Amino acid sequence: MVVDRRRFLAGAAGIGVAGTTAALLGLPTGTTEVKHHLPPPATTTPAPPDNAPWNQLARALKGRLVRPADASYRTDRQLYNTKFSNRAPQGIAYCTSSADVARCLDFIQRHGLAVTARSGGHSYGGYSTCDGLVIDVTACHQIEVDPARRTARVGAGARLIDLYDTIGATGLLLPGGSCPTVGIAGLALGGGVGVFARAFGLTCDHLTAAEVVLPDSTTVTASPAHHADLFWGLQGGGGGNFGISTSFTFSLDPMPPLSLFTLQFPFDAAVEVLGAWQQWVDHQPPELWSNCLVLSEGAAGLRLEVNGVCCTSASTTASLLGALTSVLSVAPTYRFVGDEAYLHAMAVEAGCADLTAAACHLETQNPAGRLQRSAYSATSSYLEAPMGTGRLEAVVAWVRELASTHRDLGGGFAFDAYGGVINEVAPDATAFVHRNKLCGIQATISWGSGASSAEIESAAAWLKEASAQVYQPSMGAYQNYIDPLLTEWAHAYYGTNLTRLSAIKTAYDPTDVLGFSQAIPR
Numbered sequence: 001m002v003v004d005r006r007r008f009l010a011g012a013a014g015i016g017v018a019g020t021t022a023a024l025l026g027l028p029t030g031t032t033e034v035k036h037h038l039p040p041p042a043t044t045t046p047a048p049p050d051n052a053p054w055n056q057l058a059r060a061l062k063g064r065l066v067r068p069a070d071a072s073y074r075t076d077r078q079l080y081n082t083k084f085s086n087r088a089p090q091g092i093a094y095c096t097s098s099a100d101v102a103r104c105l106d107f108i109q110r111h112g113l114a115v116t117a118r119s120g121g122h123s124y125g126g127y128s129t130c131d132g133l134v135i136d137v138t139a140c141h142q143i144e145v146d147p148a149r150r151t152a153r154v155g156a157g158a159r160l161i162d163l164y165d166t167i168g169a170t171g172l173l174l175p176g177g178s179c180p181t182v183g184i185a186g187l188a189l190g191g192g193v194g195v196f197a198r199a200f201g202l203t204c205d206h207l208t209a210a211e212v213v214l215p216d217s218t219t220v221t222a223s224p225a226h227h228a229d230l231f232w233g234l235q236g237g238g239g240g241n242f243g244i245s246t247s248f249t250f251s252l253d254p255m256p257p258l259s260l261f262t263l264q265f266p267f268d269a270a271v272e273v274l275g276a277w278q279q280w281v282d283h284q285p286p287e288l289w290s291n292c293l294v295l296s297e298g299a300a301g302l303r304l305e306v307n308g309v310c311c312t313s314a315s316t317t318a319s320l321l322g323a324l325t326s327v328l329s330v331a332p333t334y335r336f337v338g339d340e341a342y343l344h345a346m347a348v349e350a351g352c353a354d355l356t357a358a359a360c361h362l363e364t365q366n367p368a369g370r371l372q373r374s375a376y377s378a379t380s381s382y383l384e385a386p387m388g389t390g391r392l393e394a395v396v397a398w399v400r401e402l403a404s405t406h407r408d409l410g411g412g413f414a415f416d417a418y419g420g421v422i423n424e425v426a427p428d429a430t431a432f433v434h435r436n437k438l439c440g441i442q443a444t445i446s447w448g449s450g451a452s453s454a455e456i457e458s459a460a461a462w463l464k465e466a467s468a469q470v471y472q473p474s475m476g477a478y479q480n481y482i483d484p485l486l487t488e489w490a491h492a493y494y495g496t497n498l499t500r501l502s503a504i505k506t507a508y509d510p511t512d513v514l515g516f517s518q519a520i521p522r
Contacts, residue, residue: 049111057107063096063139075364082375084126089134096139098246102217104135117244119183125484140246145170150252156185156245164346165357172252175200180350180360189239190480191432195309198289198420204235206250212243215513233504236432238479241520242508255342256311264334267302270396278386280324286420287311295412296403314339376446380481381471382437398466409459411445433495443467
């Protein structure tokens with residue numbers, strides 16, 4: 001069936017790839033701004049503080065504070081990517097409200113500690129953790145849907161599988177990503193590309209309001225009418241730049257009819273199929289989303305696959321696919337086109353087709369969870385027009401090299417269609433600037449738990465060299481696939497919106513409390 005991002009990241013390597021209320025989030029109903037009455041920050045003291053201040057913080061929180069001596073610390077510090085397993089924060093605060101978040105922000109400034117926010121913990125660059133205090137918002141996971149108004153109020157810690165399961169049960173949908181354990185905060189704040197983006201737009205395009213705790217411990221509700229500059233920045237400006245979000249309000253769309261499709265081809269036809277796919281997808285209606293995967297699956301060999309989701313019947317989808325297959329000199333070795341119910345389609349996209357929503361969580365995050373963490377590195381870019389023959393051949397050559405020289409690793413290139421409603425929005429209407437793209441490209445390499453440090457270093461070298469040969473730096477990069485090794489990253493992520501974003505960063509975080517190595521510069 002459809003190959004999702006989790007399968008691309010992990011499977012290629014052969015590794016297992018309720019109601020939100022204002023009160024629950026610490027914001028009185030109808031209030032647009034709350035000042036938590038905390039003492040002013042004291043003079044910064046050397047970090048780390050001794051146990052007494054930590055104990056005081058723990059008593060002040062309604063949520064749970066985890067420290068290195070606690071039995072759960074080894075699990076609680078984990079991110080989705082096992083590559084970052086050696087990171088050791090001094091504390092992890094499971095915040096249940098904006099008031100908890102405010103107390104944590106006050107604490108780190110009093111004691112000169114680094115801080116980061118964590119929702120799903122999927123940051124490609126490992127920015128979901130730090131050596132100071134991790135503010136984890138997964139306890140803010142409430143989801144309240146108003147079917148009549150087609151809106152949902154969502155806690156910042158809600159994971160995508162729960163979001164789709166809850167909203168989908170009402171006959172509505174919020175467009176977003178496919179990886180089930182990703183947190184809504186990171187997805188929405190960085191844009192939110194997914195299988196319904198061509199038909200309905202990005203996740204950030206559906207944002208109508210957000211509750212944010214600012215570095216000065218003020219909680220505000222940002223919307224087009226209040227803190228409009230901040231609201232604009234939250235629509236694609238990336239997570240953790242201006243404040244720490246505790247909840248979001250989204251507009252929803254009616255659930256359409258759906259069909260899924262998968263076409264597999266002989267890898268020897270990769271140049272032809274990838275080139276034809278890029279030409280074909282540029283002329284498809286917004287209802288059709290597709291990707292083209294050019295992969296090495298380690299010992300399992302090479303894979304060339306076209307997948308997609310279409311907001312039409314299977315018969316209509318089949319006719320659209322005919323425009324692709326009719327121009328190819330090779331026939332698919334495998335073909336599937338079928339109607340699908342929304343909830344099952346999202347489970348398929350999540351790699352959870354045979355699991356319950358509860359089971360479609362990490363084992364360490366839900367007692368019923370059946371999913372595993374994985375290890376990978378990735379980088380991204382875009383296309384504005386189909387590749388020429390030379391670059392198509394380079395894509396295929398690099399994947400063949402990976403297969404021949406790194407048989408214990410997996411990876412390659414995924415091309416994900418843009419266009420449609422994504423590109424109908426002006427580049428400066430939101431902070432998400434990438435509104436003129438044909439498709440996004442993600443180069444990824446992944447490895448199993450037994451990989452040696454030499455193999456991992458070799459994987460990093462392949463990723464760097466392959467993407468340098470295939471990507472055009474001027475095309476930019478997707479900020480939700482944040483890459484610590486990317487040069488000129490600020491312009492790549494934000495393009496012509498960078499100057500405005502920098503001004504918003506300066507206004508809301510003037511002392512760079514939330515700074516990290518790829519934070520929006522002031």
